[in-house]
Amino acid sequence: MQQIDKDLLAIQEARILVETARDAQYLVKDYNQKHLDQIINHLLEQVKPEIKGFVAAEIKETQRGCAQDKETLINQFLAALTEELPKQQCVGALVKDSAGKILQVGVPVGVIPVLLSNENVVLNTLYSLIIGIKSGNAILAVPDPQALTTTSLVVKKVKQICEAKGLPKGCLNCVERVTENGVKEVLNHPETAMILVIGNSNYTDATINQKPIIYGSSGATPVFIERSAVIKVAVEAIIQSRSFDHGLLPGAEQYLIAESVIASEVKMLMQHSGAHFLSREEEAKLLALLQPKDNKINPVCVGKNAVWLAEQAGFSVSEKTKVLVSEQQYLYEDDPFANAMKCPVLAFYLEPDWIHACEKSIRLLKEKNNGHSLAIHSQNTTVLNEFALKKPVGRMIVNAPAGFASLGLNANLPLSVILGGFTTGRGISAENVTAADLTYIRQVSYPIKAPEPTTAETVDKQLLEKVLRKILEK
Template identity: 70%
Template sequence: MLPIIYGGSGATPVFIERSANIKQAVEAIVTSRAYDCGLLPATEQYLIAEGVIASEVRGLLQTNGAHFLSKEEEYKLLALLQPNNNRINPMCVGKDALWLAEKAQISVAPTTKVLVSEQHYMHDEDPFANEMKCPVLAFYLEPDWMHACEKSIRLLKEKNNGHTLAIHSQNKSVLKEFALKKPVGRMIVNAPASTASLGLESTLPVSVILGGYTTGRGISAKNITAKDLTYVREISYPVESLTSTNGIDEAQSTVDTKVLEKILKKIMEK
């Protein structure tokens, strides 16, 4: 059987932590979500913010072209987006915010780039938690970064299969905790997720095929490049011959062997 590549589009959770450059973060998120009408892989869909900065985030979102939906407007939009079984209406895929608002009979400013639904909590019946391939954001508030961490994990596991996570923060401890604990293929820091995930102006390999699972399915959860699509033939020589030929330090060779043995032992235990 040939190896399988799972390249998903993803619906990325993005967290704005209180130490972030909030203005820069909001601009990046709105621009990223609106770009190509939300069709790029790993585009932000779930915006999580700490309660202490909620007012500032709301204001900046509106300044940058976000329209916050009322409950009545949410019902109208959902009737258009997901008329049957919580599945996205194909007619709405890749449409901009103004088109969606017009078809749903929602009055918005002509500068509107994204439509935002503020949710108090996440639950299985919440249609805004489903992946939407159009510029719609679900906005969640959490009291601190630890609760935001748990919300991100739940979104990644239940709705996103560990595709991509984005975070805006200057706190190195928070960044470390998110990086270590999240079941995710890639984490985007202080950048628009839609473009940075593709390797544009980021340290990730340039690719439009993003591994979409961190659950052991498919050949990889990382950015898939040409190197991943090739078979590699290798040649092995005894360590002794390399030592005598290249003058490799014997003590170092012994240490390397012990490290390798430990790694193999852990692999066998799993």
């Protein structure tokens, strides 16, 4: 009976929150971009002192990741957003012609539930709320049960800051009673316009909810070091990206493919940069701990550092170890290291040339239906173009740490922590998701050739032509 009561409360809460969000969005949809930007600027300034506390709460609740790395990333990302967001026009007049007539209008879609995971909780929650405000939508955060306290903490603080600056009450909110039936009520509510899913694979099928779904996922990214690459720079970038936040960056590298001719140099530089190559005995112990199956690993291992993983598996590594590496001769059907691992573990493959590396990358991407991101280190334009044309991925990272560049940091990709997963068969976008993706475009049409104006002169001319025709007929 207690379980039934909990479900009923969750369903009732869901209805109230969605309907409150609808009423608030009815007001905020008329805010112009300048007003929305003022709220965001105020938020970005006021939330800075809260980051440390938010991250501490996340680490305490989820036991995943590195507090220092999370703080660094969040502060860097918010600083980049502060520079980037004022340049974006998402709502109101987007395009005008030379005469000042509006050709395109950005329109908010309405109430958007955001289903969050228990990874990168603070950053994902903050970003979702910010792009919701930027696009004039109402955002309803649906926390992962294992990150409910942190998500609620972030949403409440952001609400307080934004409502003090004029955002309608109820425009941002958080589900406090998370049950399966409560979540279904949110997703299926008639007033829900779109669903945003971040890393939660339980809610990715648009046919279930009959709503458009944007899915932001994590990718097990293949990275190829081609012989023309600056190898030292490539290796340092890969180790930095893979070890950062204990392997939780959504686009971080997981499979490293190198040409045989440079393999010994790559391996030596990796060891100097903090990589530990596993013996067969160590590999067996690590797999017993990770228990990779069905593209998932032991949840206890998610977001843990390399030293901790080795200790728990029963072998010793240097305290300076950043990444554990399994050297594989080839990819086989049940290769456990081909499963997505959200911890600092790399699979290392050798190929004789870039053509075989290209084929290996495609197989790794298709084997697990994970066409998310791909990274390559090369100075050869021909090779880069072939990879760009043939790889079934949403984004390709060239000569940069994939974990950071995929987010748009120091890269020409849109700045976002929500990396579209359309190429994995999930959601409706393969791109980095921004505020513009939470709007639709209203197009305005004008005649291509304007009708000629009627004047007294043209009327007289028409009359004269009629008289002349009559005379000629006689």
